[in-house]
Amino acid sequence: MSPNFQIAWRFLVAKKRALFMSLAGIVFGVAFFIVTQAQTAGFQNFFVQTILGVNGALRVQDQYQYTLTDMVAELEESEEVDRIRLREGREYRPGVHNPNQVAEAVRAFEEVTGVAAVLRGSSSISSGFRSDEGRVLGINLLEYLAVSDLGMYLRHGDLADFSADPAGILLGNRLAARLQVSVGDTVYLGHLGEQRRYRIAAIYETGVEQYDRFHYFIHQAEARLLLKRPDEVSYLQVAVRNPNNAPVLAQRIEEAVGHHVASWQERERSWLDVFRVLTISSAITMSAIILIAGLGIFNTLAIIVMERSREIAILRSMGYSRGDIRAIFIYQGMVVMVLGTVVGFILALCLTWGVERLPIRIRGIFATDSFLVEWSIWHYVWAAVIAAVVVFIASWIPARKAARMEPANIIRGTGA
Amino acid sequence: MSGQVTGGVVAMKARGLVRTLGSGEAAVRVLDGLDFDLSPGKTHAIVGPSGCGKSTLLYLMGLLDRPDRGEIYIGDLELAAASDEVRTRARNASLGFVFQFHFLLSEFSAMENVMLPMAKLGGKSREEMEQRAVGLLDKLGLADKARRMAHQLSGGEQQRVAIARALANAPAILLADEPTGNLDERNARQVFEQLQGVAHELGQAVLMVTHNPGLAEQCDRILRMRDGRFT
Structure with missing residues (x-):
C-alpha cells in the first residue's frame, strides 16, 4: 500500500460517521440509478418486442x-426556348x-x-x-x-x-x-x-x-x-x-x-420519444442523488482539510509534495466512490431482482403481469461513470486547496 | 555579528536572506540580509526576543518558505529559487524537522510515524523501514512503545517520536523550532540531550530556535537575533 493511500485511509476512517453518510449517498444514488434505468429499459424493450411481434420491423x-414539372429556359442567341424537366x-x-x-x-x-x-x-x-x-x-x-x-x-x-x-x-x-x-x-x-x-x-x-x-x-x-x-x-x-x-x-x-x-x-416515434424522455428524466433525477452525495463528500473532505492542516504542513515538511497531498485527498474520495459503487451495484442487483417480481397488470401498449426490467451492464457502467465524475470533482476541490497550503503559514499559525 | 563560520565544512549556508511579511503599510522586514552557516556535528541555537525573525529564518532554512532575496545552499545546490519539486526532494532527503508541537499523525503508531519520511524517500522494504524506525525509537528510549498509537503517548514521548521521525532519512541538517517549549523541565532536558547526542554522534548539523537560555548556553554555537539581524 502506498504511503499516500495509507494516510488517506487513516484520515478517512477517523471520520466514520461522515464517511458512512457519504457512502450511503453514493450507494443509494448508484443503486436507484441502475434500478430506474433497468425498469425504463425493460418496459421500452418489451414495447419494442411487442411492436416488432405485431407489426413487424x-x-x-x-x-x-x-x-415532374417543366422549367422554361430562353436561349440568349435565339428566340427559341428550351424545356428542362425537374422533379x-x-x-x-x-x-x-x-x-x-x-x-x-x-x-x-x-x-x-x-x-x-x-x-x-x-x-x-x-x-x-x-x-x-x-x-x-x-x-x-x-x-x-x-x-x-x-x-x-x-x-x-x-x-x-x-x-x-x-x-x-x-x-x-x-x-x-x-x-x-x-x-x-x-x-x-x-x-x-x-x-x-x-x-x-x-x-x-x-x-x-x-x-x-x-x-x-x-x-x-x-x-x-x-x-x-x-x-x-x-x-x-x-x-x-x-x-x-x-x-x-x-x-x-x-x-x-x-x-x-x-x-x-x-x-412508433411518439411512444419511443416518451420512453426516451422517461429514461433521461429518471437518469437526471437519480444523478441528483449522486450529486447530493458528492456535496456530502466535498463537505467531509473540506472539513478534513481544515482539521488536518497541521498534519498537511508536517507531511510537506518531511518531503511530501503538493501532488502527494492532492493524492491523499483524492484517494479519500476514490475510496468512498469505489466502496459506494460496489455496494450500490450489489443493492441494485437485489432491488432489480425484487422489482422484476412485483406484480403489475398492464394492457394497452403491451401485456404484462409483472414489472419488466432489463439486465444491462451499461446501466452499471453509466452509474459508475457518473459516480466517478461527481466524486472526483467533489474531492478535487478540497484536494487542490490542501495542496496549495503553505506549510510555513500553517506552522506559524497564520492559516493557509 | 555574522552567522558565517570561517574555514571548515559547511552543511548548509544562507547568504543575504531578506524576508518581508505582510503587505503595504503593514509590511514588516523580518529578516534583513542574513548570512548564515551550519556546521556538521554541531548544535546551533538561535535566541532572541519574540518577533525578531527566529522562526522565519528557520522556515526559510527548512525550505518551507521562500526569501524575498538571498540564497540558500545545501552543498552546492542553491535552493531558495529552486523549483518546488527540487525543494521538496531536498526536504525529504537532507532536512529533518522538530516543531514545538509534535504534529504526529494520531491515527498512526509511533513506528508508523517514524516510517512516513522513509516511505516517501523509497529505497527500503517495509521490514527495513520497520527495523530502522524501531532502532531510532530505541535510541530515544521508546522501543517498547513503538507500536502504540501516537495519541497514547505522553507529551515528552511524542516529542521524542517527532525527533526519531526527523532522523528517519538520516538528514544532514536537523531543524528544531522550540522543541522543548511545550515540555516540563525533565522532558525538556531529555529531549535537548538527545538532540545534542544526534549532532555529536551522528554528525548532523542541528539548528534550534529556543527561548530557554539555559539550553542555548549548552549548544556549540549561539546566534543572537534582534530586528532581523544577528547581533
Whole structure:
C-alpha cells in the first residue's frame, strides 16, 4: 500500500460517521440509478418486442412516383426556348399493386428474413349478441407467422384449425369479449352490404389494445372476396435481422421498390420519444442523488482539510509534495466512490431482482403481469461513470486547496 | 555579528536572506540580509526576543518558505529559487524537522510515524523501514512503545517520536523550532540531550530556535537575533 493511500485511509476512517453518510449517498444514488434505468429499459424493450411481434420491423406500403414539372429556359442567341424537366414531388397511390414482384425485390435484401403480404380493410363484425366495426386483415398464415409473433399471442384455440378452415377467423380477446364469443362460435363480417360467415378458430392477446379490440385475421383469399379487391395488397410486413438498423434499410428498400417503406422507429416515434424522455428524466433525477452525495463528500473532505492542516504542513515538511497531498485527498474520495459503487451495484442487483417480481397488470401498449426490467451492464457502467465524475470533482476541490497550503503559514499559525 | 563560520565544512549556508511579511503599510522586514552557516556535528541555537525573525529564518532554512532575496545552499545546490519539486526532494532527503508541537499523525503508531519520511524517500522494504524506525525509537528510549498509537503517548514521548521521525532519512541538517517549549523541565532536558547526542554522534548539523537560555548556553554555537539581524 502506498504511503499516500495509507494516510488517506487513516484520515478517512477517523471520520466514520461522515464517511458512512457519504457512502450511503453514493450507494443509494448508484443503486436507484441502475434500478430506474433497468425498469425504463425493460418496459421500452418489451414495447419494442411487442411492436416488432405485431407489426413487424418494416412496412412496404403506398406506391409512389415522382411528379415532374417543366422549367422554361430562353436561349440568349435565339428566340427559341428550351424545356428542362425537374422533379417536383411524389405522388402516392395507396397499396402495393404488384405484391409478388415487390415482395421478391424486398426478399433480395440480405438483411430481410421474411415478407408477408397483408390485405387490410374495414368491415362490420357481428355475433348473435352485438355488432361492431373493425379492421379485417387478410393474411397467408405461414407467410405471416414468419414476420410476426402471432403464434405466441394465442390464448385460446389453435392455428392449425385456422389453417385447415378457409372460413376460419382469428379474433382479439377484447373484441371476443365485446361480442361475447369464444372458439368455435360463428361471426359475420359485412362489407358493402354483403355478409360472409366465419368460424372462430383461435383468440389472441397481443396486449396492444388497437389489435386486440379492432383487428381480426382471415385468410387472404377470403379477404379478397369480402373486400372485393382481387389483386393488390395493403402492405407488405417485413422482418429483418437487425431491427435497430431498420430506418437505414427502409430507405434503401424504398428507393429500390418505389414504395414508401416505414420502419418501426418511424411508426412508433411518439411512444419511443416518451420512453426516451422517461429514461433521461429518471437518469437526471437519480444523478441528483449522486450529486447530493458528492456535496456530502466535498463537505467531509473540506472539513478534513481544515482539521488536518497541521498534519498537511508536517507531511510537506518531511518531503511530501503538493501532488502527494492532492493524492491523499483524492484517494479519500476514490475510496468512498469505489466502496459506494460496489455496494450500490450489489443493492441494485437485489432491488432489480425484487422489482422484476412485483406484480403489475398492464394492457394497452403491451401485456404484462409483472414489472419488466432489463439486465444491462451499461446501466452499471453509466452509474459508475457518473459516480466517478461527481466524486472526483467533489474531492478535487478540497484536494487542490490542501495542496496549495503553505506549510510555513500553517506552522506559524497564520492559516493557509 | 555574522552567522558565517570561517574555514571548515559547511552543511548548509544562507547568504543575504531578506524576508518581508505582510503587505503595504503593514509590511514588516523580518529578516534583513542574513548570512548564515551550519556546521556538521554541531548544535546551533538561535535566541532572541519574540518577533525578531527566529522562526522565519528557520522556515526559510527548512525550505518551507521562500526569501524575498538571498540564497540558500545545501552543498552546492542553491535552493531558495529552486523549483518546488527540487525543494521538496531536498526536504525529504537532507532536512529533518522538530516543531514545538509534535504534529504526529494520531491515527498512526509511533513506528508508523517514524516510517512516513522513509516511505516517501523509497529505497527500503517495509521490514527495513520497520527495523530502522524501531532502532531510532530505541535510541530515544521508546522501543517498547513503538507500536502504540501516537495519541497514547505522553507529551515528552511524542516529542521524542517527532525527533526519531526527523532522523528517519538520516538528514544532514536537523531543524528544531522550540522543541522543548511545550515540555516540563525533565522532558525538556531529555529531549535537548538527545538532540545534542544526534549532532555529536551522528554528525548532523542541528539548528534550534529556543527561548530557554539555559539550553542555548549548552549548544556549540549561539546566534543572537534582534530586528532581523544577528547581533
